[in-house]
Structures are given as structure tokens and as C-alpha cells.
Amino acid sequence: MLAIDDKDLGTPERKSDKLISLEVDGRTVEVPEGTSVMRAAALADIWIPKLCASDLLEAFGSCRLCLVEIEGRNGLPASCTTLAEPGMRVRTQSQRLTKLRRNVMELYMSDHPLDPFECKAGGKCELHKMAQAVGLDHVRYSSSGRNHLTLPVDNSNPYFTFDPTRCILCSRCIRACDERQGTYALTIDGRGFNSVISPGQHQHYSESECVSCGACVQLCPTDALMEKSVLETGPAERAVITTCGYCGVGCSFKAELRGDQVVRMVPNKNGLPNFGHSCVKGRFAWGYATHPDRVRTPMIRKRISDPWQEVSWEEALRYAASELKRVQAKYGRGSIGGITSSRCTNEEAYLVQKLVRAGFGNNNVDTCARVCHSPTGYGLKAALGTPAGTQDFDSVRASDVIMVIGANPTEGHPVFASIMKRRLREGAHLIVVDPRRIELVRMPHVEADYFLQLKPGTNVALLNAMSHVVVTEGLAKEDFIRERCDVREYEMWREFIVQKRNSPESVEQTTGVPAESIRGAARLYAKGPNSAIYYGLGVTEHSQGTTAVLAMVNLAMVTGNLGRAGVGINPLRGQNNVQGSNDVGSFPHEYTGYRHVSDPQVRAAFEREWGVKLDPEPGLRIPNMFDAALDGSFKGLYVEGEDIAQSDPNSQHVAEALAAMEIVIVHDIFLNETSKYAHVFLPGSSFLEKDGTFTNAERRISRVRKVLPPLAGMEDWEVTCALARAFGYPMNYSHPSEIMDELARLTPIFAGVSYGKLERLGSVQWPCNDDAPDGTAVMHVGQFVRGKGRFMLTEYIPTEERTSPRYPLILTTGRVLTQYNVGTQTRRTKNVTWYAEDRLEIHPHDAEQRGIRDNDWVEVSSRAGSIVLRAEITDRMQPGVVYTTFHYPETGANVVTTENSDWATNCPEYKVTAVQVLPTTRRPERRVPEPAHHAEMSHQ
Amino acid sequence: MDIHRLVKMANDIGSFYEALPDRSEAISSIATHLKNFWEPRMRREIIEHARQGAEATPRLKELVREAILTLE
Ligand code: SF4
Ligand code: SF4
């Protein structure tokens, strides 16, 4: 079922400069060419009955409920499949039509309970609405004849049921799965009267290819496919638009409520960027918000070895602030700092950096983007002038060649993957660069032209080789370069890139990719005409992460693939607000809008607004904070929403650093690994419990709206304000909109953003200012933000993490669709049905050599530590490379990762760790070190 | 702070800029990077280390050492 307040215009929007005028029931309406009669009528507020049509799907024309009369035409055409024509005169109501529609409806209802009280959607499903619309109040045929009313219900999916007795075979679910999700999990089984909708080959949903995106459930016009939450709670009464709290796609949702209970989350049909689509996480995995593990009361303790003591907000904040002050008085101004998460809203992240800069008086603030996309920020800013993705997601619909490198969109960014897959089905070409054969390489109706299965850590060598081919084979877009780029730097780069060491043949050995494939992929990319790069952490989380980002910029510039729709360089951000938390000044060297703290003019503006003198020197980054803690010069930390003990590399080192601090304040919704080292725990609010904004990977700022009261009584932004006040720095806002106003006042790229505008436009992509009052979809049109595009020399330097006889394999990491990062949220939902533990993927050859069978327990050891998990033998992996996810703390994948990091940003090298894998009798234990060992190190 | 880590970080930065054909541009780029991204206590310690001479261990790349000494 669609959201309760959704209007459905019957067929999708068509874009055309040519407008057509027609008449429907005497009303004149103008529509773009290609628009259906049904949609034209709806635009004139005339709602033709329909069942098989939806504006989320292409017209299908099977139910015959939408028949109309058209002057001068014989018969009664279906309005959903008939296109509007100039001068057309359409009648949607007549006695003949009413009778026909009633007959059609009667046939449907003869195999379906007519009584709305029997409807699981409380009579609100489209079928019942249509029965009402055509005036059907009784059915002449008895239900004792042949019917489907005894078929068994499929309850196998944890979130929705399929009741075939309620199915009308409109095939909207099948089309949703094919057209919108691109998974092709459903078919019609059997023929004629015996036809039934079936996942896979007579399978249950849970055994089929279904990825639980919920598109079929949303589009089912009856109560055949229904969310279990609706069955449990009852139909919703109202809907509030908000934004998903999971990944960087940032889908818009309607939270539907009954009283003060969330009934379901339905993707917002009119919301960008997802156009009414979603994935299993945003759609279904929100139950963590009311999980019993949620902490509802603030807690303090003097030592980390003491038990927690529940206290009032006042006492917790007073204690936290007095400890911060004590530590600062004893160890100096730079001895404390703060860390935010990309799960925080823009307003929350802004407040924490303000507290650090204006309150603590230093710049020791950082955010978890440090460990994921900081090289993106550095690289894109250095070369193009702004540290953000160049396109909107929809731009991919204009791409001819799509290169996906170090990203796994069908698992990590599923809704964007669905948009991309649609474009690929339309004929765009695909290049996949990844050490692991990701799903996109070959799936229903999608196959990569080139799959460059490189060795982990060799992105730079491969990207350089692609540019080498472009330049040496005369494929460079010289006109574009001369007009848009710094020519001196281009010449210097050109000289570098044509050198033999950068040729595909020279790097074949290093990358493990045949030279001919590199050449083929480079030619394909160069010829486009519109070629786009999408990348993820497989690019950034390397010692050469920044270099690889720069190498991609070089490749895009040399082929002229920047500054219009269909091209560009696009980071796929892991968490919902990675972009936003960076934008609002969470890095230790930058104020909001990426302006360096040493810039006197910018600093003066902040000093005026904040009423204090500010420190002109950059602060400590997360890994530097840990080092300084061990060194004794960093002693206090406020962490909002980030489990650094679990998500940062080399857990042992992090644990020791945290244990060496005198005041650690954790502000989060659950106790986590980091809180084991904390002295104050401030209970946080989930995304359903607060107001604010998130900025997704395409720079789109969307509203997060409070639909439930905060469990612990305070929204997160209020907590930071209260902590600031307790610390002695005044921070008074009555609503997050005022924080956004301040941000806009201080930040040129946000100057035009306000809650009022977001209310009006739904969302807006920055830069949003006088030059672009409605925001900017594609960046660098006509000119790069920095003026001339900058080619930079990107010498390939192999990581120092090398295999050896002792550690002969390379471990790389990733994630799965149903789980999210360190799993804090998704592990507390029914998503565990699909993925209950992390596994080690290993190639059959490597497994056989070691006597490892599928499902065996294995020990993975690196120079930093060892972990135990089960093996999954698969040829997705190449020999010599193993892979795991990091969703479960029991696995503690970061126990084995090393402290190597990106040269420019210290982003850790998660993606390359030399390991040995051997069968073991050990079983997993809690791998993040327990603080008990360190209790004596606490100086309280 | 752990001087081994600081030296490794500085040398990593050096490795990137080493590719520049103009040595003085490489030196100034390294110095600018350190100034823009390293917190003062980190800079202080690395300067201290660079001052101890080219032979001091852990070894700084010569290019990097020169860049650091321009920060004084
Ligand atoms: S939930 Fe999504 S993937 Fe599963 S059958 Fe429905 S549309 Fe297809
Ligand atoms: S794709 Fe990302 S933003 Fe969209 S519903 Fe899934 S997790 Fe949420």
C-alpha cells in the first residue's frame, strides 16, 4: 500500500519541451508530450479508477478499470496506456463506463472479501477504495465457486506477509521488483485461473532472490502484501516526512503513525533522491529506536572500573563539565576535544565543533569521516576546489559509461544501485574495478563490460595506467583541458603519465589485471561520451587514498568528463551525514564550508558571531588524539554518536588511549564498546526523536523531523547546548532551525538555506546562495570552483603492508545490504535473520591449501592481532585475497587492522592487511579489549 | 607523541610530493601541508627531531627534513 496521504497520478511523469493541450470532462489541461490520458486527467483533478497502474511504474494496461471514451474513436481505450494528443476530448464518466467498470470490479471482488472490515488495511487499500469509487456494493457471484481463498499465507519474510488469497494478479509487485528494484525476484506461476504470484521457483520469499526492499509491498493495491507492523499495530492515522538515518543515499520517507507509535516507514513518492524507492534498512529496520537496550537515564562513574550510577541530567552535565574544566586547568587548553559521528545531524555536528572551538578554545574536533572519506574531501578540494561529489544521483540516467571502483552499491547504497541498474538495462556500459567480484559484475539484465579484478592496494597504479592509455592513444580532450584546466600543471602531469612505468603493461604484474583489459576499459571510458565514476571506501581507505582520488580527477579531466549531467566523480558515502558533518566544520583544520582556521577574515567572522577569540592553529585529528592521549597530553573527550573503540583501526591501541584519558563522555543511544571507557554517559535520541537536517552524498540537505518524543527527554542538540552552558559557554537556541540560520549566516555555500526553504522545496543541494537560490545539482558547470582544474602527479607508491611467508594473504573489508557499519542499529532489528555473524570469504584454492572447509572456524592473524570467525569458500574472491565485514563486535575485525594510514588525511588503511588464515579450535570472544586490564591506568 | 609515527606520517607526505620535478616546489608543498594539517604539538616534536640532524633515527627523508626546517 502507498503512504496514506499519497496521490497517485497513474503513470510516470514525462519530460518534454513540447506541451499538448487536451480536454478531459470539459476541462482543458496542458501536459508534456508523452503523458498518458490518465495522468493528464489526474493533473486536472479528475481521478479515473485504476488498479494495475501507478505513477511509480510504466503503464501495463491489464485491469481494464480505467477505460474512457474519446471523441472520434471507436471502443473504449485504457487511459493508462493511451497517450494524450493535441485537441483530444476525453470523457471519463458515462453510464456505459460506470457499468463496465462495475462489472470489472465485481469480477475482482468475487475472489476477494468485499467487506472492508475484513481488509487488513482497514478498508484503506486501493481495491476497496476502487470498489467504492465505482459504486460496487455487492457481488452477484458466490464465493463458493472456484476461488483462491484457501491458498496458504507466506510469512517467511520477517517484515511482511504475502497472502495470495488477496492477490488480484495486477502484477504491480512483479513490475515493482523488475523496474524499480531491478532484482527480478517475482514471477507469475501457473496459467489461467491457477496463476499465482511466486517468489523465484515456487519458493518462499525468504528463500528467493528477494532483498526485502519493500517495493512490491508499497505497490500492492490490496492487502495481499502487507507490512507485519501494520497487522500488529493497525493502520496509520498520519504521516510525517523525514529522512532515513542509515546510508549516504539519504532517502526521503514518510513515517506513518498511529497515536504515538510508528506503524511503518514508507518511501516518499515525491521525495528526492529516491523517488519513492528504498532498501530494507530504511524501510524496515527502524525497530532499534524502541529497543529495550536504549539508555534512558544519564549515568556517571568516577572510574571506568566502577559500576554506572544513574543520575539526573543536571548532575551528569555538571559532572562532565567540571571534569573537562579540571583536566583543562591541569593539562592545558589543548588537552580536551570532541568527536562527532556522521549519524549526527548537521545542527548537532555544528554545535559540537562550536563547543570545541568557542568553548574549549582549541580546534581538537574531528568526525568519523576521518576514517572513511577524508581523502575524498582533501583530493576533490585540492584538484577541483570543493570537497564534494560533482553530480546529483539522477545524473547517472544520462551516463553512457559507468565506472564503479571500490564500491559495492547493491549492498552499500542500494537505492542508488537501483537507479544505476535501470540505466545499465537501458544500455549504458559498465566498468567494475574491485578486488572482489561484486554482485554488479553480473546480475539479471546487467553485466559489466570490464571487470578489473585488481589486487588490493593498487588502485593508483591502475588509474594511472588508464590515464596513460588516454594520453598515449590520443584520446585526451585537449580542448576541454586547455579551456578549463591549469595548462602548466597539465603539461607536467602529461610528462609524468606517459612514462613507461605507468603503462598497462608495466602495471600488469602489480595490479594483477591484464594490460589489454586496462586498455579496453580506458578506451571505453574515454569515448563515453558521458562517463561517470562512482567510488567508495575501496578507494579512500588506503595509504594512497588521497592519491587515488586525485588520480580519478586526473582521468575525468583528461577525458573532459566533468561539469555536466551524466559525468563526474561521485563518492558513495557510507553514513547518512558524512557529507554534512564535513560541511559544517567538523574537521580540526576547517570552519564550516571548508575554510581553513588560519584564514584571518573567516576567523574574524566566527569570532564576531561567537563572541570569543579563536585558535588559528589546526587541532588534533582522531588518530592524533589517541597518540596524544598515550603521550599524556590529551586527557578529555566528548564523543557523540561514534563507537571509536570498535570502528577505529587497531582496537588495542585505541583502548589504551581511551583508558589513559581522565574524562570520556559518551553521548549515544546505546552503551557501546567506547562507553566501557567512559565516565559519563549521556543518552542520545534516535533520528525519529529529533529535528534537524542530513546532507546526503549528492550534497542534498533534507529535513529530519521529530515524530516521537526523545526517550531520555532531550534531543541531542539540546544536550550539547546544555553541556556548553555547564562548561560556561552560553549556547541558547529554541529550535534547530536557528542553528541552521547561524550556519547559513557564516557559510557562503549555505547562505540560501533555511528551514522555510526546505519546507517549500522538500530538499536542496548546496551550494545554495544568491547565485543558486534553489541549489545546485551538478557542480563545476562552465568552470571549476577553484577556477582552473588542477592535474596532480600521482606516483604509485605501494603500501608498506606487504605479504610475507608468515602473513601470505591480503585481508580486505566491506559490508552487506542488511547490516550497517558496526551494526549498533541493525543488529537490534530482525535484519539479523539474514546476516547473523561476520564471515571470512576465501577462495577455494586458498581454502584447500589450508584444509579449510565451508563453515569451518578459522583464525585470521595479522601483525596487529588475531580474530576468529567462520569461513565461506567462494570464487567471488581472487586467490591470495580474503574478505570480511565488520558488523559484529564479537568479530572485532579492527583487532587485526594496522595503523597505516593515508598520507594526507590519516584515513586508516582498512582495505589492506597482510594476514594468515588457519583452521582453529578457538571460538570468537569479545575482541575489543576489556577495560578491566586498564583500570589501574585511570588517574582519577 | 610517538616519534616513530610522526616520522612515518611526515615521510608518507614526502613520498607524495617527491614526484614533483621541482625540488623547491616539493619542499614548500610538504611544509604547507604540515602547517595546514598538523597540530602545533606535533609540529613542535617533528621540528625538534629534524633539528637533531639527518642521521637522527627514525630517519626523516632528506626532502622532508628540509621542509620541516623551513617551519621553524
Ligand atoms: S521486497 Fe523488493 S526485492 Fe523482494 S520481491 Fe518485493 S520488490 Fe522484489
Ligand atoms: S538506500 Fe540508504 S538511505 Fe535509502 S533506505 Fe536504504 S539505507 Fe536508507
Ligand code: FES
Ligand atoms: S489501470 Fe489502466 S488498465 Fe489497469
